[in-house]
Amino acid sequence: MPPATESAYSLTRDRxxxxxxxxxxQTWERLTSHEKVSRIRETVRKGRDRMRALMLSRLPQDLRGARVLDAGCGTGAMATExxxxxARVTAVDISPQLIDIARRRLHPALHDQVDFQTGDMSDPALGRFDFALAMDSxxxxxxxxxxxxxxxxxxxxxxxxVFTVAPRTPLLMAMWHAGKLFPRSDRSPTMIPHDAARLARHxxxxxxxxGRITSGFYISEALEHRP
Known part of the structure; x- marks a missing residue:
C-alpha cells in the first residue's frame, strides 16, 4: 500500500x-446485549441480527474443521455462532474494550474454539482461513x-x-453529504456509502x-467475494 494511502487508511482505523x-x-455493549433499548436502537439491533443471519447463510451449517476469520468481531455475536x-474462529477487532466484552460473553464451552485478538483485520500474521466475515467493519x-x-x-x-458496506442509496448519500451518518468530531469515524459495481473494480x-437489510436506521448491504 503506497505511503499516502496507508496513512489515510491508518487514520480512519485509528478514529x-x-x-x-x-x-x-457502553452504547455498543448495551446495543448488542438483551437489555431494553430505545425504539430506534431496537431497529438497529434487529437489523444487525438479520444481517448476521444473512451472512452466516453463505457458509456451511457444519463448519467442523474449518478456520474462519471474524474480521471486526465487536462484542462477539458472530464468533459465537x-x-x-x-468452526475454529479467529476473532479480531481493533478495539481492546470490545474484545474484552466479547471474551466475557463467550460461553465457557466454546473458549477452546475462539481465539480473540486485538489488531488490524488485514494483518497477515493472523494466518490463513477457509472463510472470512467482516460485518459492518x-x-x-x-x-x-x-x-x-x-x-x-x-x-x-x-x-x-462475506462483508458488508453501506449501500449508495439516495437517502444515505443525502445524509452523508449533510454529515449526519455519524457524530462529527476530529476523532469520530464517518460511514461512507458505496456502489457495489464501482467497488467491484477495486x-x-x-x-x-x-442482499440488503433495512431496519429503521440500520441499512447495510452484504457482498460475497470469491477468488
Missing part, C-alpha cells in the same frame, strides 16, 4: 478504534481501501469473504451482491 474504545463502548457450528473506508483489505484477505482465504476476483 474507529478511538470511537469504540472511548466514546461508544461460528463456534457453535464447529469496513463501512468507514473508501472503496480503494476496502479493495486492498479484500485483496489482502483473498490471498489468505480459500473459499469466500476488488480482485468475483464480487456478488447477496
Amino acid at each position: 474507529v478504534e478511538t470511537y469504540f474504545d472511548r466514546t461508544a463502548t 461460528l463456534a457453535q457450528r464447529g 469496513l463501512i468507514y473506508y473508501r472503496d480503494a481501501d476496502i479493495g486492498r483489505v479484500i485483496g489482502n484477505l483473498s490471498d489468505r482465504t480459500a473459499q469466500s469473504i 476488488c480482485p476476483g468475483q464480487l456478488t451482491r447477496i
